Amino acid sequence: MTAESAPAPAAPAGAAEPRHGLRIFLIWLVLSAIVDPIIWFVWGPHLPPGAMSDTAASQQVDITVMAVMSAPVILFVLIYFIYALITWRQKPGDEEDGPPIHGNARISATWIIGTAVIVLGLFVYGTVELIVPAGAGAGEGNTPIWRPSGGTPLQVQVIAQQWRFTYRYPQFGGFETTDLVLPVGREVQFNVTSLDVIHSFWAIQLAVKADANPQLNNVAYTKTLHTGSFTVRCSELCGLWHGAMFDTGRVLSVAGFQAWATRTEAQLAALTRQLPPYALTYDANSVKQLGKAFHQAGLFGAGGNYYGSQYPVSP
Amino acid sequence: MSLPVRVATLLVAFVAVVGGAVFVVVHYLLGGPPVEDFTVGHVAGQPVNIVMQTDASSSPTAVPDHPTWVSYFIKNPQTGAWVHTTLFKVPANTRVNMTILGYDGSTPIRNQVWGHVTGTIGGVAYYGGKPVTTVNGWNGPYLIQHTFAIPSIGLNVPVEAGPGTCLNGPCTSNAHSTTTFSFMTPSHSGVFRWQCFIPCGLSFLYGNGGPMSTIGYMGGNMEVVG
Numbered sequence: 001m002t003a004e005s006a007p008a009p010a011a012p013a014g015a016a017e018p019r020h021g022l023r024i025f026l027i028w029l030v031l032s033a034i035v036d037p038i039i040w041f042v043w044g045p046h047l048p049p050g051a052m053s054d055t056a057a058s059q060q061v062d063i064t065v066m067a068v069m070s071a072p073v074i075l076f077v078l079i080y081f082i083y084a085l086i087t088w089r090q091k092p093g094d095e096e097d098g099p100p101i102h103g104n105a106r107i108s109a110t111w112i113i114g115t116a117v118i119v120l121g122l123f124v125y126g127t128v129e130l131i132v133p134a135g136a137g138a139g140e141g142n143t144p145i146w147r148p149s150g151g152t153p154l155q156v157q158v159i160a161q162q163w164r165f166t167y168r169y170p171q172f173g174g175f176e177t178t179d180l181v182l183p184v185g186r187e188v189q190f191n192v193t194s195l196d197v198i199h200s201f202w203a204i205q206l207a208v209k210a211d212a213n214p215q216l217n218n219v220a221y222t223k224t225l226h227t228g229s230f231t232v233r234c235s236e237l238c239g240l241w242h243g244a245m246f247d248t249g250r251v252l253s254v255a256g257f258q259a260w261a262t263r264t265e266a267q268l269a270a271l272t273r274q275l276p277p278y279a280l281t282y283d284a285n286s287v288k289q290l291g292k293a294f295h296q297a298g299l300f301g302a303g304g305n306y307y308g309s310q311y312p313v314s315p
Numbered sequence: 316m317s318l319p320v321r322v323a324t325l326l327v328a329f330v331a332v333v334g335g336a337v338f339v340v341v342h343y344l345l346g347g348p349p350v351e352d353f354t355v356g357h358v359a360g361q362p363v364n365i366v367m368q369t370d371a372s373s374s375p376t377a378v379p380d381h382p383t384w385v386s387y388f389i390k391n392p393q394t395g396a397w398v399h400t401t402l403f404k405v406p407a408n409t410r411v412n413m414t415i416l417g418y419d420g421s422t423p424i425r426n427q428v429w430g431h432v433t434g435t436i437g438g439v440a441y442y443g444g445k446p447v448t449t450v451n452g453w454n455g456p457y458l459i460q461h462t463f464a465i466p467s468i469g470l471n472v473p474v475e476a477g478p479g480t481c482l483n484g485p486c487t488s489n490a491h492s493t494t495t496f497s498f499m500t501p502s503h504s505g506v507f508r509w510q511c512f513i514p515c516g517l518s519f520l521y522g523n524g525g526p527m528s529t530i531g532y533m534g535g536n537m538e539v540v541g
Contacts (some may be wrong), residue, residue: 159426160524162468163510166428176428178469194520195425196514214521240528242506244466270449271431282426293423293453 002159020087028079039067049207052230052251054223055137056075056207057117062129069118104192114312139210139218148221153187156180160192160199160283162214163241165232170259173276180232183257184224192218193281199238203249205230212236217280224251320427336491342439348400353391354540362410362510365403366390369461369474369489371419374533375487384526385419385461385515385533392462397485401509403536406465406503412438416491419486421476422513424452425522427477429512432496434470440496446471450475452513461511465537468507473498504541510534 046062062198101107124137157168161177168176180203182188192201194212201220202209205228210220211227227250243315244295253261265272276287284290331454353363368375368388375382378399388397402436405411424430430450439446442458450473459472475492501507511533513521526532 113484145498161426161512162514168427176464178428178433196523205316238535239523240509240530241508247466268431273455274430274449274451276427276428289427289453290423290425 020083022238024076024079024083026047028072028076031075031079035071035075035208036068039071040064043067048204050205052224052226052228053137053181053206053208054225055133055221056205057225058133058136059130059207061120062126063100065125066122069122069293071083073118074279105175134221136219137206137208137222139220142217144221146221148187151187153189153221154183155189155191156210156279157280158184158190158201158210159191159195160201160234161195162239163234163245165195165199165201165234165245165247168275168278169261169265170278172274173269174266175272176263176275177264177268178247180247180258181257182224182249182251184251185254187221187223190220190222191280192220195282198236198237199234199245200236202233203230204233206249209235215281215283227251227253232306316403327528329528347534348402349398350538351391351398351400351403352393352457353403353405355393357406357409357500358408358442362412362497364392364404364412364414365405366383366414367399367463368385368416368485369477370482370484370486374504375482381387381529381532384529385517386484386526386531387533387535397486397487399531401531401533402538403535404538404540405500406541407500407504407539410497410501412497413463415463415472415474415494417460417475417477417487418479418481418489419477419495419515420458420480422515424459424462424473424516427452429464430459430470430473434465434468434498435472436497436499440472440494443493445506446497447473459513461513461515462534463509464512465498465507465509467502468498470498470509471512499541500537501537502541505539507539508534509537 008148032209044060044067045051047060047063047067049059050112062094130138131146135144135146140146155170156181157170159166161169164178165180166178167180168174188209190201190210192212193216194209194214196214199212199215200209201212203222206221206224208222210218230249230251232247232249234242236242238245253270276282276289279286282290353365357363367390369385370388370437371385373382373384373386373388377388378384378386386399387401389400390396391398398448427514430436430452432438432448432450439448441447450458458476459473461474462471463474464471472494475494478490481489481491511527514527515527515533516522516527518526519525527534530536
C-alpha cells in the first residue's frame with residue numbers, strides 16, 4: 001500500500017516500477033495462510049490455561065483467536081520491513097530523499113478502517129466471551145451479573161489468610177479444610193473472602209481468578225470438564241510468605257468426590273462444630289464467637305484493626 | 316571544574332555506590348538469624364529432639380532489634396543455650412520430637428481451623444502430656460497462644476497458652492506450658508517455611524505485621540538435608 005505511493009527513489013529513469021504493493025500482499029497472503037492454520041490446529045490446543053474447565057477452554061480459544069488475528073498483522077510488519085530493506089536499500093552515492101506521502105487519503109482510510117474493524121471486532125468478541133461462560137472465571141463481586149444456567153452449583157468457599165488458603169463446603173455440613181477438591185462435570189461457585197489483607201485466589205488450570213477481600217464476598221464460576229490436578233496461587237502481593245501461598249487442587253470423578261467429601265465431613269466433625277456458622281464473610285463483628293472472644297481477651301476494636309486503640313498501630 | 320576535582324568526585328561517587336551495594340548485600344541478603352543445626356552428630360534412624368519457646372517479649376540483650384515483639388527461641392542442640400532464631404536444619408526422613416515451652420499468654424484464634432492438629436504422628440499433640448486433637452480457641456479461658464505450622468507438609472499444631480506471660484525472654488524460671496508432638500521430616504531435601512497462624516503482632520494492622528512478617532520471630536524455615 002505504502003509502497004505503491006512511495007516508489008523507490010533510486011529507480012533508474014524510464015524503468016518500469018514493479019508493483020511492490022501487490023508483491024507484498026501476495027507474500028503476506030501466502031505466509032498468513034500457512035501460519036494461521038498452524039496456530040489454530042497445532043499450537044492452540046497447547047496454549048494455557050488448557051481445557052480442564054469451561055472457563056479454561058474458553059480462555060484457550062480466546063488466546064488462540066487473538067494469536068490467529070495478530071499473526072497476519074505481525075507478518076505484514078515484518079514482511080514490509082524486510083522487503084523495504086531489500087528493495088529500497090540506499091544505493092551508494094544516492095543522497096536524495098524519498099517522495100513525501102502526506103495527504104494520501106487511501107492509506108489513511110485503509111489504516112483507520114482496518115484498525116477500527118480489528119479493535120471493535122475484538123471488543124464485541126471479548127464481551128460475548130465474558131458473558132457466555134458466566135463471567136469467564138473472574139470474580140464478579142457479591143452480586144454476580146452472569147450466572148450459570150441450570151442446576152445448583154457446588155458451593156466452595158475460599159478463605160484466604162496470611163499465608164494459606166482454606167476451603168469450606170457448606171453443602172457438606174460446612175467443614176473447612178486445606179484441600180481443594182472438586183467433582184468433574186459440575187458447575188462450581190467459588191465464594192472468595194479474606195480474613196486479613198487482600199489476597200487473590202487463582203486456580204490456574206481452571207482459569208478462575210478472584211480477589212479475596214476482607215469483609216467482602218467475591219463470586220466466581222466455572223464448570224469442571226476433566227479430572228486432574230491444578231495449581232492454586234495467591235496472585236496479590238500479600239506479605240512475607242506471599243510466594244509460598246500456593247497449593248494443589250484436584251478434580252475427581254463424581255463418585256470419587258462424593259466419597260472424599262463424605263469421608264472428610266465425618267473426619268472433621270469435631271472441628272466443624274467449633275467453626276462459626278457458615279457465612280459469606282468472617283469479620284469479628286459478624287462472627288459472634290470471634291467478637292466475644294476478642295472482647296473477653298481485651299482486644300477491642302477487632303472488627304477493623306483486630307487489636308484495639310490501647311495498642312497503637314505501627315506503620 | 317578542574318580535572319582533580321572531577322576525578323575526586325567520580326571516585327567518591329563510585330565508592331558511595333559500591334559501598335551502598337555491599338551494605339545491602341551484607342545487611343539484608345547475607346544477614347539474618349543464625350541456623351540451628353540438628354544434623355550435626357545425628358545418627359541415622361534416631362529421632363531429632365528440638366526444644367523451642369515462645370515469649371511475649373524479650374530482653375533487649377537477647378533481641379536488641381525488637382525486644383517488644385512476640386517471638387520464638389530455639390535451644391541450641393550442642394550448648395543448650397537459647398538462641399533468638401526461627402531457622403533450623405534437620406535430616407531428611409527423620410522423626411522430629413518437638414517440645415514448645417509456652418511463656419506467652421493466650422490469644423483468640425482468628426480462624427478456628429488452626430485449632431485442629433494435623434500432620435503429626437498419630438494426629439495428636441500433647442498439652443502437659445495430655446493428648447489433644449482439636450482445641451477450641453474461642454472459648455475462654457483461651458487455651459491457645461500460637462500455632463506451629465509447616466503448610467507444605469500439612470503440619471499444624473496449636474500451642475497451649477502459658478499460665479503467665481514472660482516479658483523478658485528467653486525465659487527459664489517462669490511458669491510455662493509444655494506442648495509436645497512428633498512429625499516426620501520429608502524424604503527429600505528442601506527448605507520448608509513454618510509460621511504461626513494466629514495474628515499475634517500487637518500494634519500491627521490485623522496483627523499480621525511486625526513479628527508475623529519478620530523471619531526470626533513468628534515464622535522461619537526448616538531446612539531439610541537429604
